[in-house]
Amino acid sequence: MKKVKIKVPATVANLVCGFDILGMAVHEPYDEMELKILETPDIIIKHEDSFGLPENPSENVAGIVLLKIQEHLKLNTGFEVIIRKHIKPGSGLGSSAASAAGAAFGANILLKNILSKEEMVHFAMFGEELASGVRHADNIAPCIYGGITLVKSTDPIDIIPLNAPELFVAAVHPQVEVKTSDSRQILKKNISLKSAVEQWGNIAGLIAGIQKNDLSLIGRSLHDVIVEPVRSILIPKFDEIKAGSLQMGALGGGISGSGPSIFMLAEKQETAERIAQFMKSVYDTIEIESFVYVSKINPEGIQIEEESSSL
Amino acid sequence: MKKVKIKVPATVANLVCGFDILGMAVHEPYDEMELKILETPDIIIKHEDSFGLPENPSENVAGIVLLKIQEHLKLNTGFEVIIRKHIKPGSGLGSSAASAAGAAFGANILLKNILSKEEMVHFAMFGEELASGVRHADNIAPCIYGGITLVKSTDPIDIIPLNAPELFVAAVHPQVEVKTSDSRQILKKNISLKSAVEQWGNIAGLIAGIQKNDLSLIGRSLHDVIVEPVRSILIPKFDEIKAGSLQMGALGGGISGSGPSIFMLAEKQETAERIAQFMKSVYDTIEIESFVYVSKINPEGIQIEEESSSL
Numbered sequence: 001m002k003k004v005k006i007k008v009p010a011t012v013a014n015l016v017c018g019f020d021i022l023g024m025a026v027h028e029p030y031d032e033m034e035l036k037i038l039e040t041p042d043i044i045i046k047h048e049d050s051f052g053l054p055e056n057p058s059e060n061v062a063g064i065v066l067l068k069i070q071e072h073l074k075l076n077t078g079f080e081v082i083i084r085k086h087i088k089p090g091s092g093l094g095s096s097a098a099s100a101a102g103a104a105f106g107a108n109i110l111l112k113n114i115l116s117k118e119e120m121v122h123f124a125m126f127g128e129e130l131a132s133g134v135r136h137a138d139n140i141a142p143c144i145y146g147g148i149t150l151v152k153s154t155d156p157i158d159i160i161p162l163n164a165p166e167l168f169v170a171a172v173h174p175q176v177e178v179k180t181s182d183s184r185q186i187l188k189k190n191i192s193l194k195s196a197v198e199q200w201g202n203i204a205g206l207i208a209g210i211q212k213n214d215l216s217l218i219g220r221s222l223h224d225v226i227v228e229p230v231r232s233i234l235i236p237k238f239d240e241i242k243a244g245s246l247q248m249g250a251l252g253g254g255i256s257g258s259g260p261s262i263f264m265l266a267e268k269q270e271t272a273e274r275i276a277q278f279m280k281s282v283y284d285t286i287e288i289e290s291f292v293y294v295s296k297i298n299p300e301g302i303q304i305e306e307e308s309s310s311l
Numbered sequence: 312m313k314k315v316k317i318k319v320p321a322t323v324a325n326l327v328c329g330f331d332i333l334g335m336a337v338h339e340p341y342d343e344m345e346l347k348i349l350e351t352p353d354i355i356i357k358h359e360d361s362f363g364l365p366e367n368p369s370e371n372v373a374g375i376v377l378l379k380i381q382e383h384l385k386l387n388t389g390f391e392v393i394i395r396k397h398i399k400p401g402s403g404l405g406s407s408a409a410s411a412a413g414a415a416f417g418a419n420i421l422l423k424n425i426l427s428k429e430e431m432v433h434f435a436m437f438g439e440e441l442a443s444g445v446r447h448a449d450n451i452a453p454c455i456y457g458g459i460t461l462v463k464s465t466d467p468i469d470i471i472p473l474n475a476p477e478l479f480v481a482a483v484h485p486q487v488e489v490k491t492s493d494s495r496q497i498l499k500k501n502i503s504l505k506s507a508v509e510q511w512g513n514i515a516g517l518i519a520g521i522q523k524n525d526l527s528l529i530g531r532s533l534h535d536v537i538v539e540p541v542r543s544i545l546i547p548k549f550d551e552i553k554a555g556s557l558q559m560g561a562l563g564g565g566i567s568g569s570g571p572s573i574f575m576l577a578e579k580q581e582t583a584e585r586i587a588q589f590m591k592s593v594y595d596t597i598e599i600e601s602f603v604y605v606s607k608i609n610p611e612g613i614q615i616e617e618e619s620s621s622l
Contacts, residue, residue: 021512152516152531160519160528189504193537196507201332203511204518205463208471211522217471220463226504 011094027295097139100127146301183258222252322405338606346417408450411438457612494569533563
């Protein structure tokens with residue numbers, strides 16, 4: 001394979017009660033990436049979007065991943081990557097993870113599946129480290145594996161793919177800036193054992209609900225007594241959007257990643273669409289621009305759109 | 312139904328990482344209970360064992376449960392209960408839960424299944440409250456539902472039955488006293504968010520492993536970074552028994568309930584039996600008497616041995 005075009009989906013990390021361990025792939029928004037093998041050892045990054053991201057490979061999330069793969073495999077060849085990013089950086093929808101996971105996944109196709117999924121996650125985490133300073137896989141894992149994933153450990157890498165219930169996801173990205181670093185710093189270092197027990201009851205319920213496809217149990221488990229009460233303060237109108245969405249029939253939902261995006265799960269597409277309109281209307285009222293997305297949980301993750309053996 | 316004889320199993324609460332939310336029924340040891348309807352409103356408790364437990368119904372774990380059921384249903388009739396207890400009080404193997412759950416379950420049979428499982432749990436919790444001061448259902452739930460249960464909440468009662476993997480359980484009860492109250496007091500009120508995240512990764516892995524019947528994942532998830540490091544101090548030779556059992560092929564294990572019993576899971580009966588012998592030998596060396604039990608995870612919980620319509 002000399003050239004591959006892939007569709008790299010947005011991902012929702014944390015999934016309410018699963019702080020730092022759970023993530024889920026959706027269909028919308030998504031990035032498009034085209035990767036080519038180069039006969040020379042160069043890594044060339046071209047962004048065909050308007051986010052002004054650095055194109056120097058060692059400063060680019062996709063670039064650093066490719067450099068690490070090239071180094072590890074002692075390749076004499078290089079890669080050219082064209083990125084058309086639609087997942088907005090800083091949205092909390094896994095924008096950096098998409099670039100990182102897409103680079104690892106695309107390179108692996110071009111290299112005839114030389115890497116395992118765990119290895120792709122390993123290399124993609126260098127991209128997350130560049131973007132946020134933290135080697136985490138909450139977004140990378142669902143991007144590569146699809147569906148809902150449990151990151152049990154990143155050292156060693158231990159990813160557990162879970163079932164992907166047939167649910168719709170409504171997400172809103174209000175145009176406010178929440179830095180991942182601020183969003184981490186605001187968290188308390190210590191929590192009470194009592195609230196930890198409540199949280200792990202919800203996590204256990206959520207995993208059981210996902211594996212049993214018990215939507216009511218999923219809904220009953222989507223409560224976060226630890227992170228959401230603190231982080232939601234950084235997101236305007238969070239409480240109003242959450243309460244309104246639940247009233248409109250959402251199973252549950254919360255902050256996507258470290259925000260500012262908010263997501264809600266719903267059984268029916270029409271419910272998810274009405275919730276998305278409602279989310280947008282709340283931000284319209286306070287004159288904050290917002291983007292909304294409605295799609296199903298994406299059971300496949302990254303998809304190949306086109307591959308060819310000639311350049 | 313006028314008379315029923317039931318076999319009420321021991322239960323292992325917490326299941327290593329699932330402090331206060333998980334529990335599992337085993338086959339050995341078990342109590343036997345015989346319940347009869349009385350034409351008079353008396354509650355008569357007879358212990359045919361040597362533990363010296365009180366037989367005044369309001370001071371007896373089974374008695375208080377029957378009093379509450381009688382009161383709630385405004386019964387004009389009473390119950391006579393004969394208890395042959397083999398699950399030693401204070402063992403950490405759900406002795407009080409067996410009496411409480413057995414009373415609720417037996418009464419329900421005699422009353423033609425008037426109660427739901429949740430209602431049986433509700434009434435049985437009065438027995439736990441009498442025994443330990445805490446209305447908890449970690450042992451009651453697996454006793455009544457069988458297999459492994461998740462107690463997501465006790466108010467309202469929300470019990471999630473999980474799959475019961477075909478695993479063997481080796482348990483040892485060393486004859487040392489660990490009071491549940493001491494065992495609770497020793498716990499830290501606050502924990503670090505970092506260790507809480509590690510713990511809920513393990514809980515999520517354990518639930519996924521149980522539901523997928525992935526024994527390796529179950530084993531990788533049976534780690535407790537919060538409760539075991541503190542409570543195990545109260546149990547002589549805990550570290551030696553755990554390390555030795557793992558070396559002998561145990562999937563994992565830890566403190567049963569709040570101790571002093573220790574349990575280990577194994578795929579094969581012979582492994583479980585060898586582990587049980589080893590556990591006993593460790594306590595023999597330091598001249599602590601101990602009892603060991605080997606049985607499968609019990610998917611059914613309480614079983615009816617005999618029922619008859621005549622007195």
